[in-house]
Amino acid sequence: MSPEEYRQLKAFARVDGVLLAVMWTASFGCYVSGLTTPILSLVGMLLAVASPFFAGVRLGKFRDNARAGVISFRRGYGYIILMFFYSSILFALAQFLYFQFIDQGFIMSQLSMLISDETNRKILDGYGMTDTFRQTIAQMSQTRPIDYALSYFSINIMFGFILGLPIAAVAKRSVAGRS
Numbered sequence: 001m002s003p004e005e006y007r008q009l010k011a012f013a014r015v016d017g018v019l020l021a022v023m024w025t026a027s028f029g030c031y032v033s034g035l036t037t038p039i040l041s042l043v044g045m046l047l048a049v050a051s052p053f054f055a056g057v058r059l060g061k062f063r064d065n066a067r068a069g070v071i072s073f074r075r076g077y078g079y080i081i082l083m084f085f086y087s088s089i090l091f092a093l094a095q096f097l098y099f100q101f102i103d104q105g106f107i108m109s110q111l112s113m114l115i116s117d118e119t120n121r122k123i124l125d126g127y128g129m130t131d132t133f134r135q136t137i138a139q140m141s142q143t144r145p146i147d148y149a150l151s152y153f154s155i156n157i158m159f160g161f162i163l164g165l166p167i168a169a170v171a172k173r174s175v176a177g178r179s
Helices: 003-034 038-066 073-102 106-116 118-127 130-142 145-171
Strands: none
Touching: 003 038, 003 073, 038 073, 038 145, 073 145, 106 118, 106 130, 118 130
């Protein structure tokens, strides 16, 4: 790969990384809103599940528009890894800003309300998980915003490495217009 091709790959991956980060941020926003409005939780889950397909579509657009319909597995895999890396940085920043300045204990209070609900408490008691749930909430409330952001940053990059394999395999083309 020439230096010019590498710059092109990074530039397209950055743009698509921003789009993927917007998708992840919307998914996270729907999850948080879904704590009080359950249908939004479903929308958030659908956005999260759709993100690998979105990445595959964007890789296909890069292949078809910038690479004249031809891309190797290695180049496609590198593209996906870079896209997930760039989106992970932006999403981690968004999460840090949310937990540092916006949340103010909202998620913890919603989870605490879950355990105080009579039906949920009976279910947790039935499984013997009430103490475990309380300990988990206590640990989560002690976690710093930067720790949440770095944790999800690492997880999202790992997903990029894993999901990049099948995505790059599907998008690979050795001759323009053929599989």
